[in-house]
Amino acid sequence: MNAAEIMTQFNCYERMHIEIPGWEIYSDTTLVRVVSPDEDGSFIAYFNLDSSKASEVIDQQMEYFYRLGKNFEWKVYDFDKPSDIDSMLLNKGFYEQDPESFMVLNLRDYNSVPELQPQCVEAFDERGIRDAIAVKQSQTVEDCSGYFLHLLNLKQTCPENIRIYVIYDGEQPVSSAWVIFNSVNSPFAGIWGGSTVQTHRGRGHYQALLKQRIRDSILAGKHYLYIDASEMSRPIVERYGFTVIAKTTPYFYRHPDIN
Structure with a gap:
């Protein structure tokens, strides 16, 4: 690219x-x-x-x-x-x-659509979105209430523009992430969140959420998927074909x- x-x-x-x-x-x-x-x-x-x-x-x-x-x-x-x-x-x-790292994946390089990830539970209501944000909040001292209000507003006003996922261990939310489609005309989709609680890392949750959002973006007809990747996330998404475009x-x- x-x-x-x-x-x-x-x-x-x-x-x-x-x-x-x-x-x-x-x-x-x-x-x-x-x-x-x-x-x-x-x-x-x-x-x-x-x-x-x-x-x-x-x-x-x-x-x-x-x-x-x-x-x-x-x-x-x-x-x-x-x-x-x-x-x-x-x-x-x-x-x-x-x-x-601002990284982009060319979705047209995929010859087939990734499989559905059944462990990724889609959040449709306020309770599910709170669970998604609770995972993110557990990983930062930053107040994440603004994220909750933003995601809730999007889900209520333009549900087709966002998909929010949570992975649970029993009733406990342990990993979460979301994908946003800002405009029908845009060839891009953006992935955000991507958090897993410390006790449940190394179990493939991040990769499952990534595969699910790649799947969603391909099915939505998008050409590119982008992420602002931390140093922890960068080596994982690189294995799926994401390329660094800018810092x-x-x-x-x-x-x-x-x-």
């Missing part, structure tokens, strides 16, 4: 023309801003800024979210401009998170009045 070509398509379909029901989206030729109805979850989806104006634009976004009383994320990919925006964000008080680093602005 040509990394630059993939990134151009990804920017067009998944960043510049992102759709999230119930969320406010502002878009112009240089920036796309997505505003969550909650304190958390808002983000800058896309930007292509002139280096001489970048600092001013960052200030404008910080002021905008400050007035709203919301936190927001500014994710940077290797191909984004200006190339020094990382240092600009840090100098303005953003918090840098661990960098991840991506999230930067967070935390509103001073929000704990």
Whole structure:
């Protein structure tokens, strides 16, 4: 795969023309801003800024979210401009998170559809989604309530755009993940979550969830499946054909009045 070509398509379909029901989206030729109805979850989806104006634009976004009383994320990919925006964000008080590998799988390389993974139980209601988020919450100190509200909203308003899976040990949720289809016109699907509780790792749960979401994406007619992979996930998804396209680093602005 040509990394630059993939990134151009990804920017067009998944960043510049992102759709999230119930969320406010502002878009112009240089920036796309997505505003969550909650304190958390808002983000800058896309930007292509002139280096001489970048600092001013960052200030404008910080002021905008400050007035709203919301936190927001500014994710940077290797191909984004200006190339020094990382240092600009840090100098303005953003918090840098661990960098991840933006990886893409060409689904058209699959000669057959992966088998159904019966241990992956699809979550359709609030209880199932809470179980999915409980797994993620157990692996981080980050408050995951915003993820719950986002997934619940998607499942209630556009159920065809998301599939959420949980693997159980008896009644205990031990692994979870989800796949999102942002737009009918987009050739991409994105996989998220991918968490397993410490006591149940090494049992193939992550791979089962991965196979199930590859299956869903092929059946949905998508051409590409992408993931922001951690260092733990990267070697696993590489075995399934995912290729590194870029490095991506999230930067967070935390509103001073929000704990």
